Amino acid sequence: MMKLLNLMTLALCVISYSANADLQALDDSELSSATGEGLGFAIEDFILDTETSELAVTGIRSSAGDDIDIKWTKLYVMGEGSQSGTIKTPGQIGSYNHPYVIRSVRGSGGLDPSDPSYDARYANIGNDLALLEFATDSYSSSLQNSETFGTFSYYQGCIWGEPGCDNLSDVGSNGVAVQDIEAEIQVLTDTRDQIAATYAIHLAPLESSIELYYTSDIVPLETKVQAEQQDYDQAVAELLVRQDDMSDAFDFFDQNFPDNDCQVGQECSNADANCPLFGGASCRDARDAYNVEFGEYDEQVGVRQDEYNQLILARKDLDGAKTDPNKFTAANGSYIEAVENVEEFRVLCGVETNEFATCGEGLIARKGRTRDGVRDVSLALFNGGQRRGGLDIGASFEFVVDAVDANGTSSQRTDYIDINMKGLFVDGTSLRLWSAPDEEGVDEINAEIRLNLFIKELDISVCDPFVCGADPVAKEASTLNLDNLFISLNLGYGETQPMRLSATSDGNFQFELTKLRPGPDVDQNDQNSMQAFYDGYYENSPKSFISISDVRIGSGPDASLGRTTVDGLRAQYLKVTSRDL
Amino acid sequence: MKNVLRHPLTIALAALSLPVCSLEAISDREMAGVSGQAFITIDASSYSGGSGEWAGDYEFTKVNLGLDIETLLTVDELKVGEFERTVGENGTVPKTDENGNPIIENGVAVAHDADLIIQNFGLGRVTNYQDAVNADIEEFRIRDPYIELAYKIEGGVRKIAGVRIGFSEARGWLSGDLISLTGNLNGRIEGPASIVYEQNCDSAFDSFQCFELSIAGETQLVSTIDLVDGALGTAGYSYGAGPETNEDGEVQNPDSPYLNESYLKRASWAGVPAGRSFAAPGEALEFIIPALTGSENCEVTGTPACFPLTNFQSVYIGNESVSLEDGGGATGAFISLQTTSVPWKDLSGVEGADRVLTQRGAFLNLAKFESDNGVQYPLNLDLFSATNGTPREATCVGRLKGC
Numbered sequence: 016m017m018k019l020l021n022l023m024t025l026a027l028c029v030i031s032y033s034a035n036a037d038l039q040a041l042d043d044s045e046l047s048s049a050t051g052e053g054l055g056f057a058i059e060d061f062i063l064d065t066e067t068s069e070l071a072v073t074g075i076r077s078s079a080g081d082d083i084d085i086k087w088t089k090l091y092v093m094g095e096g097s098q099s100g101t102i103k104t105p106g107q108i109g110s111y112n113h114p115y116v117i118r119s120v121r122g123s124g125g126l127d128p129s130d131p132s133y134d135a136r137y138a139n140i141g142n143d144l145a146l147l148e149f150a151t152d153s154y155s156s157s158l159q160n161s162e163t164f165g166t167f168s169y170y171q172g173c174i175w176g177e178p179g180c181d182n183l184s185d186v187g188s189n190g191v192a193v194q195d196i197e198a199e200i201q202v203l204t205d206t207r208d209q210i211a212a213t214y215a216i217h218l219a220p221l222e223s224s225i226e227l228y229y230t231s232d233i234v235p236l237e238t239k240v241q242a243e244q245q246d247y248d249q250a251v252a253e254l255l256v257r258q259d260d261m262s263d264a265f266d267f268f269d270q271n272f273p274d275n276d277c278q279v280g281q282e283c284s285n286a287d288a289n290c291p292l293f294g295g296a297s298c299r300d301a302r303d304a305y306n307v308e309f310g311e312y313d314e315q316v317g318v319r320q321d322e323y324n325q326l327i328l329a330r331k332d333l334d335g336a337k338t339d340p341n342k343f344t345a346a347n348g349s350y351i352e353a354v355e356n357v358e359e360f361r362v363l364c365g366v367e368t369n370e371f372a373t374c375g376e377g378l379i380a381r382k383g384r385t386r387d388g389v390r391d392v393s394l395a396l397f398n399g400g401q402r403r404g405g406l407d408i409g410a411s412f413e414f415v416v417d418a419v420d421a422n423g424t425s426s427q428r429t430d431y432i433d434i435n436m437k438g439l440f441v442d443g444t445s446l447r448l449w450s451a452p453d454e455e456g457v458d459e460i461n462a463e464i465r466l467n468l469f470i471k472e473l474d475i476s477v478c479d480p481f482v483c484g485a486d487p488v489a490k491e492a493s494t495l496n497l498d499n500l501f502i503s504l505n506l507g508y509g510e511t512q513p514m515r516l517s518a519t520s521d522g523n524f525q526f527e528l529t530k531l532r533p534g535p536d537v538d539q540n541d542q543n544s545m546q547a548f549y550d551g552y553y554e555n556s557p558k559s560f561i562s563i564s565d566v567r568i569g570s571g572p573d574a575s576l577g578r579t580t581v582d583g584l585r586a587q588y589l590k591v592t593s594r595d596l
Numbered sequence: 597m598k599n600v601l602r603h604p605l606t607i608a609l610a611a612l613s614l615p616v617c618s619l620e621a622i623s624d625r626e627m628a629g630v631s632g633q634a635f636i637t638i639d640a641s642s643y644s645g646g647s648g649e650w651a652g653d654y655e656f657t658k659v660n661l662g663l664d665i666e667t668l669l670t671v672d673e674l675k676v677g678e679f680e681r682t683v684g685e686n687g688t689v690p691k692t693d694e695n696g697n698p699i700i701e702n703g704v705a706v707a708h709d710a711d712l713i714i715q716n717f718g719l720g721r722v723t724n725y726q727d728a729v730n731a732d733i734e735e736f737r738i739r740d741p742y743i744e745l746a747y748k749i750e751g752g753v754r755k756i757a758g759v760r761i762g763f764s765e766a767r768g769w770l771s772g773d774l775i776s777l778t779g780n781l782n783g784r785i786e787g788p789a790s791i792v793y794e795q796n797c798d799s800a801f802d803s804f805q806c807f808e809l810s811i812a813g814e815t816q817l818v819s820t821i822d823l824v825d826g827a828l829g830t831a832g833y834s835y836g837a838g839p840e841t842n843e844d845g846e847v848q849n850p851d852s853p854y855l856n857e858s859y860l861k862r863a864s865w866a867g868v869p870a871g872r873s874f875a876a877p878g879e880a881l882e883f884i885i886p887a888l889t890g891s892e893n894c895e896v897t898g899t900p901a902c903f904p905l906t907n908f909q910s911v912y913i914g915n916e917s918v919s920l921e922d923g924g925g926a927t928g929a930f931i932s933l934q935t936t937s938v939p940w941k942d943l944s945g946v947e948g949a950d951r952v953l954t955q956r957g958a959f960l961n962l963a964k965f966e967s968d969n970g971v972q973y974p975l976n977l978d979l980f981s982a983t984n985g986t987p988r989e990a991t992c993v994g995r996l997k998g999c
Contacts, residue, residue: 078637078660323788358988362716362998378672378998416640418655428640430657431754477747478754486753493755495935523635530733545728546994553992553999558672568756568935573956576933577679577710583672585999587991588720588733590666593635 053118053148057109063092064100081417089411089433095404099435099474106406113152113442121145122449124510124534137447139509140463141534146449152442157391158400161440161469165501166385167392169562169578170195174438174471174498175396187397188390196386203379207363210356211371214346218360219369224345225353232342233350236333243326250319257315261308268301277302282309366550376554381583405438405471411480431479438471451510462514463507465557473497492569499564505557506586510534512556519592528589559584635662641941643951649937650953654757656941658744660764666735668720670991670999677711677778677933677958686955687837687857690827691776692864694904696894698827705830708776708862711958712931716998718771718991721910725990736768736913737920746938758954760932760940762961765925767914769989770962770974771997774905776862779960780952781905783821783866787979789876817874819891820964821975825854826865826894826902834894834902836860836869848872858953866975867894867902899979907985911974915967923968932959946971 072085091097094106109115122140126133132142140146157163170192173180185191214221265279272290277283283302290298336342336350343350365375374380414430447463476483476494483490506528507514515527531552538544561581567574639658646652681688683705690698690705698705719736741763748757774781797806825832835852837859842848847855849871854860868874868891894902918924928944934954942949945966952961962974977986992999 076637078639083638323790358996358998361995366995414638414640414657416638416657418640418642420642421645428642428655430640430655475756477745477756482753489751489753493753495756540729542728549728549731549993549999566933566935574935575679576677576935576957579676579678579933579958581671581674583670585670587668587670588666588735589669590735592664594662594664595635 053116053120055109055114055116057107057111057114057152059107059110060105061092061108062094062103062105063090064103065090077417079417084413084415086413087410088413089409091407091409093407095407095438095471097407099437100407100409104407107404108406109152113154115152116150117148118150119145119147122509137509139511140447140449141510144449144451144510146447148445148447150445154442156395157388158395158402159442160388161442161501162467162503163388164392164402165467165469165499165503165562166560167192167389168469168471168499169501169564169580170389171393172564172578174564175402183397186393188394190393190397193386193390193393196382196389200379200382200386203363203382207360207374207379210360213348213356214353214371216346217370218357221346221353222357224343225350225357228343228345228350232336233333236329236336240326240329240333243322243329247319247322247326250315250322254312254315254319257308257312261305261312264301264305264308268298268305271301272298275302277305280309280312282306282313365554367554378583405440405469407435407437408439409433409435429479431477433476433478433480435474435476436470436472437474440469441467443467447507451513453515459515459517461507461510462516463509464504464514466502466504466506468500468502468504470500471498473500495566495568497563497566499562501560501562503560505559508552508556511552512587523593525593526589526591528586530588556585636660637662643939643941646939646951646953649955650939650951653749654939655747655749655754656744657747658742660740660742662740663738665738665741667738668722668733668735668991669718670997671717672715672998674712674714674717674772675710676931678709679957681707681711681861681957683707684832684853686861687854687859688861689825689832689863689865690830691862692827694906696826696828696865696902696904698830705827708864710776711778711862712960713775714772715775716771716773716991718989718997719768721769721771721989721991722993723990725993725996728993731993734768736766736770737925738763738766739920739925740764744940746934746940748936748938755935757936758932758934758938758940760930760959762928762930762943764943765914765920765927766929767920767925768912769910770913771910771989771991774864774908776864777823777905777960778861778863778958779823779859779954780963781821781823781866781960781975782962782964782973783975783977784818784973785821785868785977785979786816786818789817817876817979819868819872819874819896820973821866821977822869823860823863824865824867824869824894824902825860825863826867826904834867834870834892836872840869840871842873858955859959861957864905865902866905866908867891867900868896870894903985908975909988910986911962912976913962913974915972918968926967926972926974927965928961928963929965929974930961932961933957934959 070087072087073082075083075085077083089100091100092106093100093102094104096102097104120134120137121132122142122144123130123133123135123137124139124141124144126138126142128135137146154160168175171180171185172191172195175181175186187193216224262279265277268283269275269277269279272288274289275283276287276289283306288298288302290302338349338351340347340349340352343353346353348356360371361377363374363377363379365377365380368375411431411433414432416428416430417425418428419425443465444467445463445465449461450458451461453459474494474496476490478490478493483493510532511534512529512531515525515529517525517527519525531549533539533545533548537548559581560583561579563579566576566579637660639660641656641658643654643656644652646654683690688707691708692698700706721734722731723734724731741761744760744762745756746758746760747754793806793810797803797810799806801807822836824834824836827833832853835849835854837854837857839852839855840848849855849869852870870891870893872891874896891901894900913929914920914926915924928942928946928949930940930943932938932940932954934956937953937955939951939953942952944963946964947966952959952963964971964973966972975986988996990996
C-alpha cells in the first residue's frame, strides 16, 4: 500500500499566544472590552511526501478546446537540505517562540499612539472594526528576518553558505553587499547634490517661481499654440474641400475635352486647354470653371501656409519659453530644466522638504533603511551568526498537449516540469480580513495581504525524466536556476485602499485594489487636505519588491543572466476580472 | 491504477469544498454537464524553420489567462538582465551622457549594466494631477495576459531557453525614464519638408538640396524610428541594427558595425538610423524625397535625427482614439528573458511578421502592430517636437512621478 501522507513526526503545538493557564470566566462587561489575543501554533519536524502517488488535474483546455491531461506526479514539503526531496529531512513551520498566529483584533485607526490599545500595524483600520488576522512567524533580528536577509542576498550576489559564498572577508560592516548598496546610494546622493548645487535659491521659492512662470508665460503660449493649431487644422480642412472641388471641376473638363494638355493643380491656359476656336464655348466654360476652383484652391494653399507659419512661430515661442535659460530668470538654467530637477529632487528626497539642504522621506531615505538592514545582516554573519533552516518544497507535473508546428500540423507531445525550491521562508507574512460597507453601503469582506517569500534557490527542469533521470549532468545543464528569489508583495492599505474579492453577475471572479478612499477626517473639497491625504498614502503605504540575485541555466561561461529586480512597485489601482477565453 | 482519491491533495481540495449550507447533491448526469470557467488555456507549439543561431528545434508552451486588467501602477526601478556585456559585441552599444559622449572607464567604452533599466516606470496616468480634489485615474488596460516558456532541444535533452510575459491586447500610457533598452522600440516620425528646409536653409539657393526642399514645401515626409547608437565619435554612431536598403534593395549602411545584428543591446538613443531615408508616399515628389533625406551622422539634411530615450517620457501603447473594445489595443508587446537565442512567435498581426528573433539576455518588444486603422506605432513624433521629446504623463497626484 502506498504511503499517502508520511508524517515522521507531527507535533502540533497549540500555544495560547499571550495568556497563561488557569482560565477563569469573564463577565459580560469584561468580555465586551476584550479583544482576541489569538491562537499561536507551530508544526515541528514536519514531512509531507506523496512519493509515487499521482493526482489528475482536469478541466484545463487548449485555445482550440482540446482537453489537456495534467498529472501532478510529485509533491513534497521537507526541511532544508532534503536534496530535492530525496532525503527525508524534517522541516519546521513556526516554533514555540515564533509561532504562526490566528487572532482577532480591533483596528487602531483613530486611537492616540499613546493609547495602550494602539498598534501601528492596524493604524489604517478604524477602531470600530474588528479584523481577523492570520500571520506567519516573525523576527526582529535582521539575520532571521527573511525580508532583510533576502535583500542582503540580492546585493551579496550568491547563496550565502554555499561553497564559494561563505568567506567571512566578504561580509561585515563593509562587505560586498554593503559596498554594492552604498554605491547605489552614492549615485542617488550625487544626483541630489548636483541638483542642489545648480540653484542658489531654496526649493520652495524655486517651486513658486516655476508655478508663477508657468501661469504668466507658459500658459498663454500654450493657449496660443492651441489656437494656432485649430486655425491650421481648419485651413487644412478647407483646403481639402477646395481640392476636391478643383479635382471634380478638372475631371469634368478633362473627361469632356480630353484633347487638353492641362494638369490638375495648375492653372489651365487657353493654349493648353485646346478648346476649338469655333463651337468651343462649353469647353471654355468648363476650363474657366476649373480655373475658378483652382484659384480658390491656390488661395487656400497660401492661407494654409500662413497658418502653418504662425503655428510654427507659436510653437517656437513656446519651446523657447521652456528651454531658453535667459527667459526663466528666477534661477540657473531653463524652465524645463528646473521642472525636471525639482521632480527628480522630490523623487529622491520626498515632498515634505522645502529646501535643497535637507532630504526627507524619498528614495534616498528608503535606500538608506535598506542599507541599514543589509549591514545588520552582513555584520551578524561576520560575527558568526547562523540563520535557521527553511523548507524544501518540490512538485512535478506532466502535460500531454497537442503541439502545433509552423505549418499548422498538430502532434501530441508530453511536457514535463519539475520544480524544486530549496530553502523557502515566509516569515513576516500576514492576511487581514474585515467587513466594511462598500460604496453602496453593502457589507463586504475587505482584506490586506503582506506576503514575504524568500527562496534561496528555485530550480525548474523541463527535461524528460526518462532522459535526465539517469543523467544528472544533462539535467543540471538543462535546469533553470533562480538564486535568492525574494518577493515582498504588499496588497491593500487598510481602509484607504482595501483589497476585495468578489464575483460579477455573470459568474466571473473579480479582484480589486480599490481607488484611494479618503476617510471622514479628510475634507474632500479642500486642495490642501486632499493633497496631504495623497502624500500620506505615498509616504506610508508599503511598496512591493521582487528580486533575483542570479538567473542562469547550467554552469557555462554564458550561463548567467545576472540580477533582476522590480524595485518599489505600487498599484494605486488594480482591478482584475476573469473572462472566458 | 493509482489511488488518486487518497492523495492528500485530493483530501485537501475536498475539505475546501465541504458544504456549508443546505446544498443538494446533483446527479452524475448533471455533473457531467458542468464545466469550469475557461479562463486558463494552455497552447503548445513547435518551430524548426529558423536559420543561423535560431536554427534547431524549439518547443513552446503558452499559458493564456482570460483576464481583463485595469491598473495605475508604478515601479521605482525596473532592472532586468544585469550581467556583463562588452561594447561592440553582439550589438552592445556604448553608454553615453545626455549629449551623446561615450562613457569611458579605464580607457574603454562601457555599456549600461543591465539590458533593461527603466526608472519611474508607470502604467496608466493621473489626469488633473495638480488638482488633488479633481484628480482622477486613467487606467492602463490589459486583456488576456500570457506567460510562455520556450524550450530548445539539444542532443535529445530539452532545456528552458526563455520565458516571456505579454498581453493579447494593451492600451494606455506607459511612462518611464528609459535608461537602457534592449529590443524593439518602433516609432514613426513625420512632418512637412518645410521644417527641414527652415531648419537648414537660409534660401532656396543655398544648395541643390535646399532648392529641392523649397519646392517640396508642405510635402509630408514620413520615416520610422528605431533604437540607434548615439555615442558620438564611435564606429557605430548613428547606426541601427541590420541593413538599411533602398527601393532597389541596395544596402545603404555597409559600414555599420551592427549590419548583422537583429537588434541593439543596452541602447539609450532612438532615431532614424544612418542609411534610412524619409519617404513621401503618394506625394508628387515621392521619388525625389528619399535622395534628399537620407539619415547620416544622426542628421537628416542637417535636422537632428537621433534623440536620447529619456526624452520620450511617455508613450501611448495602442490607438488612443479607438477603445480597447473596438480594437484600439496594441498587440504583440512583451518582455522576455532568454538563456539562448529564441525565435518567439510574432503576435503583432502585422502582415508578413513571423518571428521575433531574440538572443541571450532580456528583451522588450514595443513594436509596431496592426489595428483596424492599419499599422500603428507606439512612438509617434513630428519633426518639430522630436528634439523636445514627449513629456511625462503624471502617475501621481501632486507630482509627475516618484510616488
